[in-house]
Structure formats: C-alpha cells, structure tokens
Amino acid sequence: MRDDAPYGVVVNPSSALGRGARVARVVLASFQAAGVDAVEITGVDAADCQARVRAACKRGLRGIVLVGGDGLIGLVLQVAEARALPIGVVPAGSGNDFARQFGLPRSPAAAVARLLGSEGAPLSVDLGVVERPGHDPHWFAGGLSIGLDAAINRRANAIRLPLGPLRYHLALLAELAVLKSRRFVVQIGAREHSFMGILATVMNTRAIGGGIPLAPSASVHDGMLDLVEVSHGSKLRVLSVLGLLARAKHEHLPEVTITRVPAVKIEAGDELAFSDGELVGSGPFEVRVAPGALTLLA
Structure with a gap:
C-alpha cells in the first residue's frame, strides 16, 4: 500500500437506482475532509468499469473503495490487479449482503472513517x-x-x-x-x-x-x-x-x-x-x- 497514492473510489452510478452516485459524493468529500487523496472511477458499462479499474491500479492506488452493492463487489473482484490491493466497501446497493457480514455502516462518512481506521490491521477474508x-x-x-x-x-x-x-x-x-x-x-x-x-x-x-x-x-x-x-x-x-x-x-x-x-x-x-x-x-x-x-x- 502506497501512502502517497490516492484511493480509487469505484462507483456504480445505477446502484439502487442512483443511490451509488449520491453516496459517492459524500465518500469523496469524507476523504477530502480526512486529508486523504481519492479519485473517482466509473464506467459506462461493466466492461468499461473493469478496464478503468485495471488502468488505475496500474497507475498506482493506495487501495480501492467500492460504492455500491454486492454486484459491484463481484464486478471488481474479476480484476486481478484490484484483488491485489486492500479493498473497502461503502454499502449503497439493494441487498448489501457482503457489507452486512461485517456490520459495515450505511453512513458514508462513518464507512470511510472505519476503513481508514483499519488500514493498520485489515482483515484477511476468504473468497470463492x-x-x-x-x-x-x-x-x-x-x-x-x-x-x-x-x-x-x-x-x-x-x-x-x-x-x-x-x-x-x-x-x-x-x-x-x-x-x-x-x-x-x-x-x-x-x-x-x-x-x-x-x-x-x-x-x-x-x-x-x-x-x-x-x-x-x-x-x-x-x-x-x-x-x-x-x-x-x-x-x-x-x-x-x-x-x-x-x-x-x-x-x-x-x-x-x-x-x-x-x-x-x-x-x-x-x-x-x-x-x-x-x-x-x-x-x-x-x-x-x-x-x-x-x-x-x-
């Protein structure tokens, strides 16, 4: 993890019919308030989003923050470069079952504070x-x-x-x-x-x-x-x-x-x-x- 690199905030703008885009604005503002650089990553469709995530990872990211639901998590997990980085989740989807597993806060500001606070001791989590x-x-x-x-x-x-x-x-x-x-x-x-x-x-x-x-x-x-x-x-x-x-x-x-x-x-x-x-x-x-x-x- 490069402390001088920005976080990549991946947004599904259609998540929960627009909630993802609204939450993303608060997430980016929360990073700014914490003095942490963050850049927004989105795409016109799934393939475009994955390509943009891959390119941003290659340029250098401190970690990835997913603003959306379970579908966005599944989308980004297919990108090997993303799986190699620490990942945080701000729940903004319809089901949010993965976020529920960890009791992640629905408040965007609280979610950002929690993920920044966990940088020194992140969780090691199994995948399928x-x-x-x-x-x-x-x-x-x-x-x-x-x-x-x-x-x-x-x-x-x-x-x-x-x-x-x-x-x-x-x-x-x-x-x-x-x-x-x-x-x-x-x-x-x-x-x-x-x-x-x-x-x-x-x-x-x-x-x-x-x-x-x-x-x-x-x-x-x-x-x-x-x-x-x-x-x-x-x-x-x-x-x-x-x-x-x-x-x-x-x-x-x-x-x-x-x-x-x-x-x-x-x-x-x-x-x-x-x-x-x-x-x-x-x-x-x-x-x-x-x-x-x-x-x-x-």
Whole structure:
C-alpha cells in the first residue's frame, strides 16, 4: 500500500437506482475532509468499469473503495490487479449482503472513517472461485446460487423499482408460483451423490437476497465454503422451510443439508448460476475456496 497514492473510489452510478452516485459524493468529500487523496472511477458499462479499474491500479492506488452493492463487489473482484490491493466497501446497493457480514455502516462518512481506521490491521477474508469449461475463473465474495435462489435473483434484477431487499421478497413469491424441482449431481472429493431439489448453493458469507441467512454459520475466515442443499417438497412444505430459513432455523430440517467443504463440483443441467447478485452462466461448476484472498478494510 502506497501512502502517497490516492484511493480509487469505484462507483456504480445505477446502484439502487442512483443511490451509488449520491453516496459517492459524500465518500469523496469524507476523504477530502480526512486529508486523504481519492479519485473517482466509473464506467459506462461493466466492461468499461473493469478496464478503468485495471488502468488505475496500474497507475498506482493506495487501495480501492467500492460504492455500491454486492454486484459491484463481484464486478471488481474479476480484476486481478484490484484483488491485489486492500479493498473497502461503502454499502449503497439493494441487498448489501457482503457489507452486512461485517456490520459495515450505511453512513458514508462513518464507512470511510472505519476503513481508514483499519488500514493498520485489515482483515484477511476468504473468497470463492468457480471454474466452468471454456471460461475464465469467476471470483465471488458472497455465494454461488444455483436453483431457486438463482431464479429469484434473476427475477429481482428485472424489477426496476427502488424497493431495496423487498425486490427479493416479491421475486420469491413469483418464483413459488412456478416452483419446480431440479436434478443436482454433487461431487465432494471422491464422493458423488444426486438429488431432486430446489437449490444447491455454495456460500462464503451467511446471507443472500438482502439478508436471508441461507448459511447462518458460514465464516469468511475458515478456509471453507458452506454447501447448502434443499431437497424437493410440496409448495406448502417449501413455504414452511423458507419461513424457518428466514429466521435461521432451517439447519436441522430433513430437507436441508449444509456441508462445509473446501471444494465441490455441481452439475445442474442448463440451470443458470448467479454470484454476488449477477449472472455467471451454466455449468458444470467447479467451486473452490481461495483462503485469505481478499484484504478487506473493515
């Protein structure tokens, strides 16, 4: 970390339908008030934003501050030069599940003060990596969703209203109306099993979808990922399971299996996966943990 270099403040101007741009102004003013140089980095689309982040890293940055939600985190994690720097997060998205894992403040000024105060003792945080045939490795901070939660994510992304986590709740109700089981083939080491179910999701953090505690015991410091499998049930039973899940009381249900793994392979036909709120694509998926891959200012 170069103390004489500026922080790169990466902004998703469309985050939470404009909240990111508003928060970014406060963040930049907070850095100025603290006597710390900071430069804004944004782009017209995802690829442009990544290119600008990469170029700024090569010019020299003290660290990176992400002003947005889980999607912006996932976007920047694909840039190797960014992963090599300390990263701070100012939550300004719809779900903010990664920020919630660390109790990061929603106040931009408080978030800047916290990240500057942590420079001397940043956190070493695990990340997840998913590999698919013919594609570059994809890094994620929160989880890789396959099945019902991915379908909910896709539907929630299509809701263009400033509803925050309520988008995910509305999308859940819509997906329950067309609920279907999928066939999953899961391989952990030399062991393989298959099941008919509604999801097989790999979690690094505890929550997805704006605070739904899918893996309530997950840790980002243990060098492991939490594989969450939910088997088939009637719509009424699924509603019951989801109700308990929302209160983190689902771990011991017969339909639910949570396994701590360093790596797992999942095949799910043509099911699409999402990570950190954004589309990854179809499998098969080889997922592994990258212990301590992120230096987090928190």
